[in-house]
């Protein structure tokens with residue numbers, strides 16, 4: 136597994152920024168959980184609690200005009216792309232001020248303005264879309280990179296293989312990042328996949344190197360992210376990265392996750408990046424007051440987002456067919 140030989144090679148500001156991202160993500164999702172339990176978050180929701188270091192490491196390595204595509208477990212990726220927390224919280228609550236006007240909800244967060252090209256609930260569906268975004272960037276010569284996050288379950292979907300193959304043949308600027316949290320819904324990935332690393336072990340089939348990284352270590356993720364995003368931007372083509380991580384809770388809010396051995400859950404929770412990373416930063420000389428202030432600011436931001444969301448009305452029924460298609464309307468229906 137890739138580990139950072141010398142985390143001090145990463146500048147302190149970047150490491151502090153990664154902790155800020157992890158804290159904002161963790162506290163945002165904790166609040167989303169509370170609001171879900173109060174019946175305010177509509178539909179279901181899938182939290183990435185425990186997995187945040189993957190998103191934070193990539194966010195720190197990306198340019199502001201790069202693209203992110205993710206799954207229904209995509210709150211954190213969209214937030215760390217720079218989408219405003221107020222609008223994301225409002226979207227979870229189905230409010231008019233939501234980032235998709237309250238019509239997308241938790242599983243469909245999208246903000247093209249921030250390069251967040253969608254959250255996809257059909258497992259694996261977005262990998263070919265990421266290839267399209269990367270192809271477009273290559274054709275336009277913009278130097279943009281598409282980073283595509285997906286779960287281990289997607290590695291057994293046909294679209295995964297088609298996307299990898301086309302991206303490799305055309306040397307497209309796309310980074311495929313498998314967040315391997317060991318489970319696809321309620322099934323351990325090892326029960327349905329014969330390889331140890333469901334994503335990385337398949338890389339050789341496409342002429343790529345399979346990269347495996349500790350997805351709970353922000354420094355290690357950042358190092359791999361810098362390499363893979365940089366290679367894509369410099370015309371070096373795609374990469375396939377498998378980040379080993381774990382969701383602390385069940386698959387969705389409807390799932391208590393009791394099928395997982397308690398020792399396994401405890402072992403992964405003991406490696407929680409939200410707890411371990413600030414400890415490492417303190418050991419490396421970061422002022423504890425800086426880290427405490429980051430948490431306090433994130434708490435205030437979450438409070439503000441919650442109040443702004445609950446103050447916003449639900450969308451008016453008259454907008455139900457607007458913004459369904461790229462032209463902003465559905466005139467063909469009339």
Ligand SMILES: Cc1ncc(C[n+]2csc(CCOP(=O)(O)OP(=O)(O)O)c2C)c(N)n1
Nearest residue numbers: 208256257258286287288289316318319320
């Ligand atoms: C094509 C498709 N098949 C089945 C499902 C039902 N389904 C929803 S989530 C899920 C498991 C996905 O696991 P994984 O890709 O590992 O992502 P994770 O939830 O672990 O982040 C399945 C099978 C689906 N949404 N799409």
